[in-house]
Amino acid sequence: MREQLEQSRQRLYRVAYSWSSDRALADDLVQETLSKALKNVSQLRDPDRFNSWLFSIMANCWRDHFRTHPEMDDIDELEDYRCVHEVTPEDEHAQSQIVQRVRAAVGNLPVGQRQVLTLVDLEDFSYAEVAGILGIPAGTVMSRLCRARQALKGMLLEFAPKQPSQITRIRRVK
Amino acid sequence: MNNEQAISDEFLNALVDDQLDSAEKDYALRAVNQDAALRERVCELRGLKEMVQHAYPQATVEQVQRRGRMSLRIPQLQSLAACFLLLLVGGTSGWLIHDLSLPAGDNQMIHSLQALQQNDFAVHPSKFVVHVDTANPVRLKTALDEAESLLASAPDNPDAMRVEVVANGPGLDLLRADRSPYAQRIALLEKKYPTLDFMACGQTIRKLRDKGIVVELLPNTLVTPSALEQIITRRLKQHWAYIKV
Numbered sequence: 001m002r003e004q005l006e007q008s009r010q011r012l013y014r015v016a017y018s019w020s021s022d023r024a025l026a027d028d029l030v031q032e033t034l035s036k037a038l039k040n041v042s043q044l045r046d047p048d049r050f051n052s053w054l055f056s057i058m059a060n061c062w063r064d065h066f067r068t069h070p071e072m073d074d075i076d077e078l079e080d081y082r083c084v085h086e087v088t089p090e091d092e093h094a095q096s097q098i099v100q101r102v103r104a105a106v107g108n109l110p111v112g113q114r115q116v117l118t119l120v121d122l123e124d125f126s127y128a129e130v131a132g133i134l135g136i137p138a139g140t141v142m143s144r145l146c147r148a149r150q151a152l153k154g155m156l157l158e159f160a161p162k163q164p165s166q167i168t169r170i171r172r173v174k
Numbered sequence: 175m176n177n178e179q180a181i182s183d184e185f186l187n188a189l190v191d192d193q194l195d196s197a198e199k200d201y202a203l204r205a206v207n208q209d210a211a212l213r214e215r216v217c218e219l220r221g222l223k224e225m226v227q228h229a230y231p232q233a234t235v236e237q238v239q240r241r242g243r244m245s246l247r248i249p250q251l252q253s254l255a256a257c258f259l260l261l262l263v264g265g266t267s268g269w270l271i272h273d274l275s276l277p278a279g280d281n282q283m284i285h286s287l288q289a290l291q292q293n294d295f296a297v298h299p300s301k302f303v304v305h306v307d308t309a310n311p312v313r314l315k316t317a318l319d320e321a322e323s324l325l326a327s328a329p330d331n332p333d334a335m336r337v338e339v340v341a342n343g344p345g346l347d348l349l350r351a352d353r354s355p356y357a358q359r360i361a362l363l364e365k366k367y368p369t370l371d372f373m374a375c376g377q378t379i380r381k382l383r384d385k386g387i388v389v390e391l392l393p394n395t396l397v398t399p400s401a402l403e404q405i406i407t408r409r410l411k412q413h414w415a416y417i418k419v
Contacts, residue, residue: 018230028377035402039418068385102229120191121226127193142184149187152222 008054009034011123015055018118019062021107029065033058055119056133066111105155113148116141181205181212190219300328301336301414303405309344311355316419317341317348318356318363325367333369338409342375342401346382349374351390364394375401 012033016026036057044053106114112134119130127145131138181202188194189202206212302324306317321337328335339348347353349372354360363370372392376399379389391397398404410416 014230031400031402068381098225099229102225106226106229117226118230121223122230127188127191142187145191146183146187149219149222150183152226153218156222156225 012058015118015122018106019114029058029061032061052129052133059134105152109148109151113144116144117148120145186215186219190223300334302417303409303414304339304417305405306341306345306348306419307343309347313419314348318359320417321370322363325370336369338371338373340373340401340404342378346374346378349392349395351392354392357392360392371396373398
């Protein structure tokens with residue numbers, strides 16, 4: 001149990017940060033999630049679903065956060081609020097680095113797509129588990145994931161690591 | 175048949191995410207091997223997945239921990255868990271308990287809590303933190319009733335009994351000058367019991383102010399940066415007993 005809780009805290013933070021692009025907000029989200037998890041531990045009927053249960057609590061906390069910010073009410077399609085924030089020269093410099101570019105691209109995805117993408121890519125949740133965590137149909141998970149990656153492709157493909165099929169092999173010319 | 179058209183993006187995503195069953199995967203891999211364009215699409219998806227994973231390493235978490243922000247570390251969780259058990263086994267005190275029964279699936283948690291409780295001999299019998307996080311007036315009244323009941327239980331030596339009422343979230347209403355239904359009673363209690371403190375959560379106040387809400391607290395209300403931090407990292411470490419209403 002000790003190890004499970006410790007690992008969960010780190011994993012929660014990683015995803016919370018990918019959702020919020022804000023360390024303080026991610027911290028708050030994780031705190032709130034752990035607090036609610038401890039308070040509602042009796043609701044966990046199946047210990048095998050511990051991770052899904054925890055992340056569904058965090059998804060609810062994240063939804064609550066949006067409710068407190070009416071300007072962000074459309075959780076599925078609204079562009080991240082960071083889009084409208086001013087970009088400082090420091091930000092521009094940081095974004096020249098790949099990691100920052102990827103994070104910015106993920107942060108620019110609509111919230112619903114961002115949640116699906118990070119739960120699948122960072123946490124290896126199955127599509128069915130993501131559907132349960134977010135309370136959406138599995139088909140919606142697939143379509144959001146598809147749209148998220150299409151959008152990322154447009155923003156990031158120049159940085160994608162070369163895969164074996166993309167590497168030009170030496171050919172013998174007769 | 176053109177495989178690139180026949181196989182959807184959703185299907186390729188499922189392949190990359192290992193979400194296909196055996197037969198589907200066989201079909202997809204055969205198609206990919208036969209079609210360079212499909213191979214290219216799969217490679218792009220894998221590359222994107224790798225980039226996202228690379229962009230959010232676990233090290234990010236460690237950096238945040240080093241910044242010194244409050245986090246629920248395991249010893250703190252143990253303390254909090256021990257206090258939840260106190261509530262579970264302390265029904266005779268008449269405290270409100272939300273849910274006395276845990277499902278069978280939580281046996282592991284119960285074992286941990288019992289072990290902690292058995293080892294926690296240091297819980298101070300005369301120091302209590304009463305936590306309220308709901309605006310339900312019945313709960314707010316209960317918090318005050320509990321605090322008063324505890325303080326009144328040591329009439330011979332009231333100074334030996336210390337009670338701290340910590341309010342956060344919607345429970346902050348208890349201590350807000352414009353919203354508290356019990357402002358007068360709180361003032362009377364403070365006057366009667368010098369060892370009774372009321373503490374408001376700074377995080378909740380900040381969030382309300384961020385929304386443009388003016389927060390005015392009752393006189394003599396103390397403010398802690400975070401209610402959870404106050405309870406977990408301070409009071410529970412000092413072996414105060416925890417009461418959640």
